[in-house]
Amino acid sequence: METAQPAVRLDGVQFTTDRFRLGPIHLEVPRGYVTAIVGPNGSGKSSTFRLLLDLIKPEAGTIELLGSRPHSRNPELRQRLAYVPETNSDCDEGLRASEKAAFHQLWYPTWDVNRYQELLRRFDVDPSVRLGKMSKGMRQKLELALALAHQPELLLLDEPSSGLDPIAWKHMLETLSRYMEDGSRTILVASHLIEEVRRLADYIVVMSRGQVLGVYEKDALFDNWRTYYLIGDGLEERMLTQGPGVHAVERMGGQAYKLISSASQSTEQWLHREALPVTGQQPMELDDIMEALIARQQPFS
Template identity: 50%
Template structure:
């Protein structure tokens, strides 16, 4: 599998925060989503990839190349579209059209028709000054600009921040259409679980400046289940910790125990072989999985 972004033992240390060491490969041709609480290091990871910040140690590659000099750095960045979490307030004085004219100077692949179509679809008035746009309109404008030069790689930091439901749906459709072309890649950081479900092929869990796991989405959702059993006789908490893929055990009251497993298939088989009756089971949501991972892995 081709790699769009490769981080090899990348580390950045600040006075009150340590990011890494990060070991990560973002597969080319897919959508990967970074999921984690605020302060996890998601935005800083994007900025490291673009060399907005320089790492203290480790290696960063984009499309298989390192940013070894200014000429290579410019050429590689021209293949990337980056949407930061917050709009740049220093641009407030210019109109949308003026910013578009400035941006297109740096991107040989700028497509004026693509830009115009996106502005129309998002219902943005580019004659407005950026500082006069609502948060949602500014977000839609910035997304249109990021997509207008047909980048091979999109780095999207909380892309739907400030969008109303209709605009959010349009964004989802636009990103899905963007991925129809071969070798397009999206890496996004988001808090919106439905966004991950609709778009992502792979999920990266992150907390406390560390990557807790990299998973194929459908496999992850199929494997992480909660099982409910009644504690009685020889079915005690100690025995239930032997469940394949065991992650966490919770006393639910009333004699019921909830066991979380990251290998549902083997866990089901184990319960059957052990003769333990399962009262019910359900797949875990992404935020529940993240909570378990933070509890079990973030402290190591």
């Protein structure tokens, strides 16, 4: 990870309800990159965003965004951020898109009306339509245009693809890639779409049951995790689990085994050195990697 001051820092952050416990979370999101938070439903992704936005208060720990504590009475910090939620509030459904944009413009000195209009054209959004009359996908495109119009330093996106058709999704990915081109901006995105994470993210945070299971550089993650298939007399699961980089071993019947590695280079060197009978191998997809990590997660005491 980068040694410069992170865009987002959570240090020992905890939050609990009657049915859910988040943390303690220790997480640093590097500046100038796209970091994706992935995990099953109920893992704590949306709660983490609400904590970052000061919509709920942590019971313990500290939070910093762009070097400052999030607070509703910190307008300077708010002007450097933008947030696109998965589900939009219905309190402004009577407004037209143009009226909501005019309200936003009052709060952001760096608002770029030309940029905003360009985004509306690209996303094919009619600013005269009332928000309550918009489809979910159309509303999502409008919210993204509003978020990007003032060129925020930190963009928080909670399931931004929700409701988007394939063409709008493609336009969103292209727009976000261009937004990151100057190298000084940061995106923190929660997404359940594997292809979206593959195309956007530089770093991946895996969460489950309110805990961070790991933070990984994306290319290294996909390079390191691999599945190997072995078959042969004399193989024993206990022996295979001792191999370097071996995350898990599954017996598939008879003397056939599936071996999951989280450090493929070390594992392959060991397999070759021990002359073990590998019959096949394949890279792992992100959902399979998450499943392997979650399977090893220790439950709360």
